[in-house]
Amino acid sequence: MADWLPARDFNLRHTLECGQYFRWRRDGDGYVVQSADRCFRVSQKGDRLLFEGEDGWFLQHFFSLDHDLREIRGAIDHDPVIREALDRYWGLRLIRQDPWECVASFVTSIASNIPRITRNIEDMARETGESMERFDRRVFIFPRPERLAPEGVLRRLKLGFRAAYLEQAARLAAAGMLDDITCANLGDARDSLMCIPGVAEKVADCVLLFGFGRLDAFPVDTWIRKAMTRFYFRNRRTSDDAIRTFANERFGGFAGYAQQYLFVHARENWKELSQRPIPKRSETTKIIRVSKAARVRELVDAVLAER
DNA sequence: GCCCAGGAGTACT
């Protein structure tokens, strides 16, 4: 590898393989990663991130190395459940995705699974995207919205009912729909995104979290729903809205980080976790270390003010 | 054959 970055409190494998991102593949002891027209090779040796193909500034931004993970931990580490997830997957950071690719990826994710989503996205890139030669291989750039294949072609690529959503989302994105989202507050941004066909609460929250850096967004998918109801609601059926409200109250401005740690923890360890007794109310409603709301607020303001 | 997968949209109460 040609260059390196210091990367403390960072775990490349957890960050790439936790399920938040789809455009990577294993390559030797590292990975080849794509984002829009970028493509780089990366591996980790201790606290060093070795890379080539793009500059360090891009990687630093892409992997959110500017986030103070220890302060984030301090803000969300309030109970045994999230603590175990933080311990097992320490170093997982949210990836800053390209907004349009993020919309397309999570519309593609509807009622699907990670291997298939990855394949669908690669097929769309191969179909209409431009390509370039990188690391002795041809890599395909995911198409800008103007270039995404029409519904009929997407159906041939086995996108199923998502094909029509993707075509319309691409038309809106090409018209500039995503350009002003960052200016809006969370509720307005969410409502705007949900005007896109194929984007409801869950996909909107994924786009806000992964595509627009809204660290307070808390996507409720099947895994989070299953894990949260079991660990925090005594396995009682609970609405997604109630789950989100609970998460925002407990984890504050970094709820999105808590979501990703809980998601990968639940998805990878469910067999073990589901064999444990269902936690009683007192075990999960009692907060281990109460951090003052004002302190959390301060951290949130500092992080959000950075952009 | 069944059921489920990082759901959304629609038509019902």
Place this chain on the structure above:
DNA sequence: AGTACTCATGGG
């Protein structure tokens, strides 16, 4: 505000 059904496709 909750419920049931449908929408493709693939994998267990």
